[in-house]
Amino acid sequence: MTEERDDAVSRSEPPEAGRYYAELVSPRSGGELSVAELQEAMNEGARKSQRLVGVVSEPAGPGLILVWDQEGFISG
Secondary structure (H helix, E strand, C coil), rough: CHHHHHHHHHHCCCCCCCCCEEEECCCCCCCCHHHHHHHHHHHHHCCCEEEEEEEEEECCCCCCCEEECCCCCCCC
């Protein structure tokens, strides 16, 4: 059963973004991600009225995954 599920997951397209959106930000030069590249990605999200709610290191590379809330404020 697990093997069938894994095969289905690996063949499927990424799910449609809902409230939250994960964006992979990779370095353009192939080296490390620069602060300017990160700032550019953050500014683009802000222009779209998205709110940054999380940042995760890319497990397989030098980039970052930015997690955006596309619908509203996070209260807490």
